[in-house]
Amino acid sequence: MSHRSGFACFVGRPNAGKSTLTNAIVGTKVAITSSRPQTTRTTVRGIVHRPDAQLVLVDTPGLHRPRTLLGERLNDLVRTTWAEVDVVAVCFPADQKIGPGDRFLTQELAKVRRTPKLAVATKTDLVGPERVAEHLLDIAALGDQTSTEWADVVPVSAVSGDQVGLLADLLVARLPEGPPLYPDGELTDAPEETIVAELVREAALEGVRDELPHSIAVVVEEMGLRPDRPADKPLLDIHANLFVERDSQKGIVIGHKGARLREVGTRARTSIEAMLGTPVYLDLRVKIAKDWQRDPRQLRRLGF
Numbered sequence: 001m002s003h004r005s006g007f008a009c010f011v012g013r014p015n016a017g018k019s020t021l022t023n024a025i026v027g028t029k030v031a032i033t034s035s036r037p038q039t040t041r042t043t044v045r046g047i048v049h050r051p052d053a054q055l056v057l058v059d060t061p062g063l064h065r066p067r068t069l070l071g072e073r074l075n076d077l078v079r080t081t082w083a084e085v086d087v088v089a090v091c092f093p094a095d096q097k098i099g100p101g102d103r104f105l106t107q108e109l110a111k112v113r114r115t116p117k118l119a120v121a122t123k124t125d126l127v128g129p130e131r132v133a134e135h136l137l138d139i140a141a142l143g144d145q146t147s148t149e150w151a152d153v154v155p156v157s158a159v160s161g162d163q164v165g166l167l168a169d170l171l172v173a174r175l176p177e178g179p180p181l182y183p184d185g186e187l188t189d190a191p192e193e194t195i196v197a198e199l200v201r202e203a204a205l206e207g208v209r210d211e212l213p214h215s216i217a218v219v220v221e222e223m224g225l226r227p228d229r230p231a232d233k234p235l236l237d238i239h240a241n242l243f244v245e246r247d248s249q250k251g252i253v254i255g256h257k258g259a260r261l262r263e264v265g266t267r268a269r270t271s272i273e274a275m276l277g278t279p280v281y282l283d284l285r286v287k288i289a290k291d292w293q294r295d296p297r298q299l300r301r302l303g304f
């Protein structure tokens with residue numbers, strides 16, 4: 001039996017369902033989802049192991065009109081990823097009309113000629129069959145208008161699981177023949193620190209107002225098992241800094257008498273424990289990195 005291996009990435013407007021789809025295909029939580037746009041910043045890979053193939057999924061941030069240095073860096077990262085992967089799957093949420101953002105994205109993607117492009121109609125559980133049909137026609141028309149030849153057009157629901165298996169098959173079909181790229185059983189090659197930092201960020205974003213999400217960055221300073229613990233009672237010590245850009249934002253994150261920060265810490269700790277399967281002691285500090293999105297040195301320090 002021949003074996004295929006390679007890389008795929010999901011692209012699409014913010015909130016299109018890329019991270020959720022990555023999780024549904026990989027079958028475990030590796031990328032970070034939230035109901036707010038633009039939370040996926042780091043490239044997190046999920047790896048699908050099958051007898052016939054190994055599919056490595058790269059989850060990129062959304063392309064957007066850059067207004068800051070961070071925005072430009074993100075767009076560069078997206079384009080580089082498109083050229084490097086074996087197939088790009090563009091997500092168009094079925095509960096939304098195709099809009100200028102989708103057109104901009106598809107046009108940009110069309111410039112990366114070599115990479116096969118697959119169109120995915122996401123969130124089909126939210127709408128009826130007529131709307132799905134109409135959406136598929138709109139996607140085909142968008143392909144014509146942008147001279148994009150869709151390798152396939154697939155409707156899926158990551159939430160109900162409908163057609164997720166088919167999508168995985170279609171992605172695998174675009175991979176070159178080759179041996180597995182990663183050892184079996186490895187679900188993600190994102191370092192644990194990155195996953196932990198994303199989980200803290202996700203917890204901090206819950207329930208905050210619109211402007212804040214772009215201003216929060218989390219860096220795990222230190223992480224390690226506490227020494228002198230009995231083998232059956234491990235404890236993972238995590239020291240993390242949560243950076244905001246301004247004093248006023250620090251207040252929002254910390255909340256009245258630290259109440260909000262405590263909530264964020266508890267929520268983050270619970271999801272880190274669930275993810276890593278170890279009890280966690282989380283030491284979370286809020287710091288100000290003034291205007292970090294515009295400062296190249298700070299961007300590097302925060303891992304961009």
Ligand SMILES: Nc1nc2c(ncn2[C@@H]2O[C@H](COP(=O)(O)OP(=O)(O)OP(=O)(O)O)[C@@H](O)[C@H]2O)c(=O)[nH]1
Nearest residue numbers: 014015016017018019020034037038040123158159
């Ligand atoms: N009903 C339904 N909701 C979905 C589905 N897929 C994703 N969602 C929801 O849509 C929202 C956005 O999903 P994400 O997976 O975070 O979207 P994303 O494209 O990764 O978003 P960004 O990281 O902001 O670019 C979340 O609230 C998901 O729960 C789906 O198949 N059905």
